[in-house]
Amino acid sequence: MTEVRASGRRRFLRILLLLLAAYGLWLVFQWLRYGQPPRGGEKADPLEVVGVYHIHTRHSDGAGEPETIARKAARQGLDFVIFTDHGNPNPAALSLRKRQGSLLVLAGSEISVNRGHLVALGFEVPPQPFSSQAEEAALQVSRSGGFTVIAHPYSKVRWSWGEHAGYRGIEILSGDTMLRSNWARALPSLPLLLFAHRLPLLRLLAYPERNLRRWDELCRSHTVYAFFSCDAHLLYGPLLSLLHLHVLLPRPLPEDYPEARTMINTALREGRFYNCVAAAAPGHGFRFWGESGQGRIAMGGTAELTPDTLLHIRVPESAASQWRLLRDGEPVLNSEQKTQAYLPLQTGVFRVEVFLRERTYLSPDCPWILSNPIFFRNKTT
Ligand SMILES: [Zn+2]
Ligand SMILES: [Zn+2]
Structure with missing residues (x-):
């Protein structure tokens, strides 16, 4: 009886050790696979x-x-x-x-x-x-x-x-x-x-x-x-x-x-x-701005929408990413380009979400970079 119990305990310990070893290997694998974030290649910008x-x-x-x-x-x-x-x-x-x-x-x-x-x-x-x-x-x-x-x-x-x-x-x-x-x-x-x-x-x-x-x-x-x-x-x-x-x-x-x-x-x-x-990855170098005949519109700014207004998006070169431009919370453009311009035809609140496409521990639907908006308001508001 004692022998049966002892062999049962040994088997239990062996399974436990195997499970621990498997867990340890999984941790090492995660570390090797995701441990190093993509390195930022952007030049330091004092601004x-x-x-x-x-x-x-x-x-x-x-x-x-x-x-x-x-x-x-x-x-x-x-x-x-x-x-x-x-x-x-x-x-x-x-x-x-x-x-x-x-x-x-x-x-x-x-x-x-x-x-x-x-x-x-x-x-x-x-x-x-x-x-x-x-x-x-x-x-x-x-x-x-x-x-x-x-x-x-x-x-x-x-x-x-x-x-x-x-x-x-x-x-x-x-x-x-x-x-x-x-x-x-x-x-x-x-x-x-x-x-x-x-x-x-x-x-x-x-x-x-x-x-x-x-x-x-x-x-x-x-x-x-x-x-x-x-x-x-x-x-x-x-x-x-x-x-x-x-x-x-x-x-x-x-x-x-x-x-x-x-x-x-x-x-x-x-x-x-x-x-x-x-x-997840260093995000230096992202830019989002507007340009029109009246001048440059900084991120965070409010402007009147003129027919010659263009929105410019630049995402960091250092990591593979995908981004979307949203107007009033609805996507109006999806892209993987590192730089792109967009012609807004209607007023609204424009902002950018960038998602990493690198091997990363960050959930793929969680924005890596979130811009602040550019507001195009109607004159009366
Ligand atoms: Zn609090
Ligand atoms: Zn607090």
Whole structure:
């Protein structure tokens, strides 16, 4: 009897070992197949700076010291980070605004309001706390020289939609939201976090359909920009490499901190930036602009549609990709060309989604690059 039990146990152990070995081999295969992202071949452009938005530090519910996080960001070659600790506003976090080596540390605050969480950026510290009423808070932030972004509208603390009160942005992909809703997808590849952290993180990302639909809806009547949001509370090193904002500047960033900070905030407020899942492939060099007899229309801009207006799209050479141009949320052009022009015949809100066609851990339907829109409005609106 004892012998039968012992041989049964041995068989069980053998099967377990075989399964573990198979799992180990699968992990190694994933690492070999997907471990190296496509390398960026684009030349460094001083008019394109890259940063990460929405990071919590120990000044609210984040686990990290701000200086340590900033050092990690600088090591990854980022140009700026934006700390957004909770508070109405958070004075300790706001005091972090400075230059740390080559890195610009910007800070705003994630305000808890009656409709959800609202991120306030680029404002001067007000004499009084911001209101807990969303509409009032948005107005106060803008009076203090800043602007607001609706945070994680469909997760954690959800946004309850009311009259649009001039919010300038909406989070479309959020690291924290994806972790909460898609953790099971990343579970099998979790051990890769130790030596190829990009892979389980990329597995978390899925097509943010509700956010995109809501954004398109808002854009019909308002000027609202898309933000990829890190919303990091820990695991800063890996998360800083996941979602990047590429800000396009009219001239290179100056040494002077207040001036450089203003330039980045102005570009974010005016939508002169695009979003990239950088852990999948570096996205330098994407461009989306309009041209007409009246001049150039920057991404984020609003213009009147004239018969000679052309939209131009340029996608990075560094990775195989496919992209689509959308008008009011509906695709009007699909392409694999690296550069292309499009003649818009009707007014509307035009934006671009780029999808990777490389061997990647990023779900093929999740946009690798998301542009901000160009708005062609009717004269009367
Ligand atoms: Zn939040
Ligand atoms: Zn947050």
